[in-house]
């Protein structure tokens with residue numbers, strides 16, 4: 318058996334997990350090559366901790382990709398410019414690479430420019446720099462209207478905007494300015510985390526209302542005026558003093574250019590194997606679209622990217638060893654929803670449930686919040 322090359326495109330959560338799992342499963346004659354533009358890895362969930370000041374510097378949660386070489390994982394720091402899925406080649410800013418297998422883990426690209434005024438007016442929760450700016454603004458905030466706006470669906474981490482609202486509420490309360498403040502969430506969704514089902518969504522609305530946080534459903538933001546501090550939606554307008562934004566998402570350009578995406582705008586994959594329609598080419602995580610029996614798509618979340626990476630790694634290792642596939646992705650997932658005061662609720666269930674996902678929500682506790690922090694330590698174990 319000659320050595321194979323497995324090219325992993327993207328060194329975010331899915332790519333890093335796939336690389337670590339493949340290295341454990343494949344003997345050293347097989348090359349694991351990861352292509353990622355950034356020199357550091359970090360988890361996006363840390364943006365919430367940067368926003369509250371629980372974490373002061375973005376560097377604290379970061380890990381250096383150069384250290385992957387200690388685990389015999391080759392890292393190429395480069396921009397992926399073009400992908401030829403049939404030939405399994407990738408053109409990058411530092412040359413063309415060829416693999417026997419491709420694992421696409423390029424995540425979702427944010428494009429705030431799709432909403433006029435968004436980039437100028439909204440502090441972007443989905444970038445660490447934006448999360449730090451939110452913290453600075455909250456530290457100076459003396460009262461007024463805080464609006465959390467979800468620009469478009471789908472977006473990564475369905476709970477994140479709601480967590481941001483809960484955390485802002487808790488922070489302003491601790492700072493003694495809550496009474497002089499309003500907090501509101503505007504979203505195109507009909508309920509928070511709609512794929513988890515109406516019961517979970519209604520419970521989250523109840524939790525928002527219990528804390529005096531307004532919930533404005535089915536609101537598509539058309540335009541934001543940074544000078545007037547107003548956001549125009551299809552159905553109504555709102556004023557804001559502080560605008561926290563979740564920008565529009567789309568599949569990264571090389572995936573669109575390679576025609577790997579479909580009408581959903583994302584890369585369609587087989588729901589249990591994560592295969593694309595090209596032999597030996599898999600896609601995982603936020604870049605993919607998996608239509609559920611209920612008609613909606615699997616949410617974009619790290620918990621799914623992580624498990625999908627392990628499934629793909631096991632099955633590539635099995636194929637290389639001449640064995641049948643070992644593992645299937647079964648659509649189970651969970652999430653911790655921070656509500657402030659060091660508490661988090663816990664939602665978990667089977668998103669592949671027929672006819673609809675079966676997801677339950679456990680009330681907030683300090684234990685769930687501690688478990689969420691454990692996730693970061695577990696992911697960082699690759700660097701130990």
Ligand SMILES: Cc1cc2nc3c(=O)[nH]c(=O)nc-3n(C[C@H](O)[C@H](O)[C@H](O)COP(=O)(O)OP(=O)(O)OC[C@H]3O[C@@H](n4cnc5c(N)ncnc54)[C@H](O)[C@@H]3O)c2cc1C
Pocket residue numbers: 326327328329330331332352353354355360361362363364365395396397398422423424425442443473474477569571601602603604617618619620621622652653
């Ligand atoms: C604020 C926030 C909180 C979150 N909290 C949670 C949570 O609590 N639980 C949970 O399960 N999920 C959470 N998520 C979602 C989670 O971060 C994502 O679902 C997960 O990171 C997706 O993994 P991925 O590998 O598909 O993409 P990513 O982790 O985004 O990785 C994609 C990688 O590809 C690289 N890349 C893209 N294009 C190119 C290119 N052309 N050339 C080179 N490199 C490229 C990017 O630099 C990036 O490193 C959160 C997200 C946010 C924003």
